[in-house]
Amino acid sequence: MHDSTVAAGQGAHAHNPALLHHFATEEQQRNSASLGMWIFLATEVMFFGGLFCAYLIYRRWYFGDFAAASKSIDAALGGANTAVLICSSLTVVLAIWAAQTSRRGLLLVMLVLTMLFGTTFLGIKGKEYKDKFDEHHVPGASFSFEHVPIPGHPDQYANPKHAQIFFALYFVMTGLHALHMIIGLGLFAWLLWMSWKGRFTPEYHTPLEIGGLYWHFVDIVWIYLFPLLYLIDRHP
Amino acid sequence: MSDHSKSSPLPKYFAVWGALLAGTYITYEVSKIDLGVFNAAVALIIATTKALLVALFFMHLKGAGEKLLKLVVISTVFFLFILLVLSMADYGTRAWH
Numbered sequence: 001m002h003d004s005t006v007a008a009g010q011g012a013h014a015h016n017p018a019l020l021h022h023f024a025t026e027e028q029q030r031n032s033a034s035l036g037m038w039i040f041l042a043t044e045v046m047f048f049g050g051l052f053c054a055y056l057i058y059r060r061w062y063f064g065d066f067a068a069a070s071k072s073i074d075a076a077l078g079g080a081n082t083a084v085l086i087c088s089s090l091t092v093v094l095a096i097w098a099a100q101t102s103r104r105g106l107l108l109v110m111l112v113l114t115m116l117f118g119t120t121f122l123g124i125k126g127k128e129y130k131d132k133f134d135e136h137h138v139p140g141a142s143f144s145f146e147h148v149p150i151p152g153h154p155d156q157y158a159n160p161k162h163a164q165i166f167f168a169l170y171f172v173m174t175g176l177h178a179l180h181m182i183i184g185l186g187l188f189a190w191l192l193w194m195s196w197k198g199r200f201t202p203e204y205h206t207p208l209e210i211g212g213l214y215w216h217f218v219d220i221v222w223i224y225l226f227p228l229l230y231l232i233d234r235h236p
Numbered sequence: 237m238s239d240h241s242k243s244s245p246l247p248k249y250f251a252v253w254g255a256l257l258a259g260t261y262i263t264y265e266v267s268k269i270d271l272g273v274f275n276a277a278v279a280l281i282i283a284t285t286k287a288l289l290v291a292l293f294f295m296h297l298k299g300a301g302e303k304l305l306k307l308v309v310i311s312t313v314f315f316l317f318i319l320l321v322l323s324m325a326d327y328g329t330r331a332w333h
Contacts, residue, residue: 035305042312049316056320057327079264083257090253093294097245216295220287226260227279231267235275 018204030206037210041217048221051176055169055228058162064150065162067233071151072137073170074128078230081124082222088117089219092212099205104198111192114215118185125178132167139168151233170229177225180218187211252293259286 016026023029059066095110136144145160145167191211194200200208263282271278292298297309 031302031305035302035308038305038308042308045312045316046319049319053320053323056324060324060328075264075267079260082260086253086256086260089256089290089294090249093249094246097249213295216290220290223286223290224283227263227267227283231263231279233275234267235270 016203018201026203030209033206033210034213037213041213044217048173048176051169051173052224052228055173058165058169059228059232062159062162062165063233064153064156065158066166067151068148068158069137069145069163069166069170070229070232071234072135072145072148073230074131075230075234077124077128078226081121082226084117084121084124085219085222088114088121089216091117092215096205096208096212099195099200099208100202102202104195107195107200108192111188111195115185115188115192118181118188122178122181122185125174128174129171132171137167138171139164143167151235173225173229177218177221180221184211184215184218187214248293252289255289256286259289 019026019029023032091110091113095107095114098104098107098110132138136142143160143164145158145163148158148163150156150158188211191208194207259282263279266278266282267275300306
């Protein structure tokens with residue numbers, strides 16, 4: 001891949017320098033890379049799956065406490081972040097399309113937009129975390145969740161110990177997701193650099209497709225985190 | 237992976253994007269209404285629809301011909317199903333808790 005700059009004007013059947021010697025065809029190379037990424041994503045699904053499982057068990061046991069704790073998170077910020085991530089997923093597919101159709105300018109713009117959306121997401125997340133710190137909703141010594149009524153049961157207060165479990169899951173799940181976003185931003189910075197140098201062509205842009213798969217996966221994790229953490233029991 | 241048809245995939249991409257934004261708006265608004273036991277079900281159905289849209293069209297699972305890739309994806313869903321459903325079959329039915 002180090003000398004993969006494809007000279008313009010090569011015939012359709014010329015050997016593509018991006019084709020590594022242990023692959024028979026470019027398609028086989030592409031499919032292998034994609035399959036490897038999907039296997040990695042399978043491990044990621046099980047990784048997040050364990051957390052979702054813990055969440056489901058505790059939510060079932062302490063539903064009222066979880067609903068009260070969930071109501072203290074700003075659902076509008078979570079919804080905005082969902083929209084931001086969805087837009088970033090669109091710019092990713094547009095970036096790949098730009099590479100497939102040799103539109104270098106559009107490719108660069110779409111990669112920069114993707115990174116801007118990703119950074120916006122982390123900024124909104126930071127605002128949310130700051131609110132939680134200000135409200136002493138971060139699990140630990142200074143945690144406080146006293147006299148918060150359980151939705152639907154105004155005469156009952158949520159058990160702070162059970163609410164703390166919700167916030168522990170909230171911070172671990174959204175924190176791990178945010179870590180994935182930060183890694184994704186690093187990947188896309190590298191993709192932007194490679195695109196800037198003109199490394200990607202309609203024949204060879206596998207790193208863009210692999211990076212895109214990762215980005216979309218992180219989007220899917222958020223698609224589940226949003227309703228499960230923010231929208232448990234919002235109705236009045 | 238990518239479809240090699242002549243037609244541009246752009247209308248499809250923008251349609252999926254619009255559907256995803258609509259789904260987000262709907263799930264946000266619906267959460268304000270009390271549907272009783274269906275609250276979680278509706279939220280999860282909308283989330284799963286959105287996840288499928290992303291996986292099928294943005295991650296190009298639709299039209300992917302490779303059997304090995306299908307095997308990996310189906311195994312993933314299957315083992316996630318075992319993890320969640322069997323765990324909940326236990327913890328969800330502990331009457332003594």
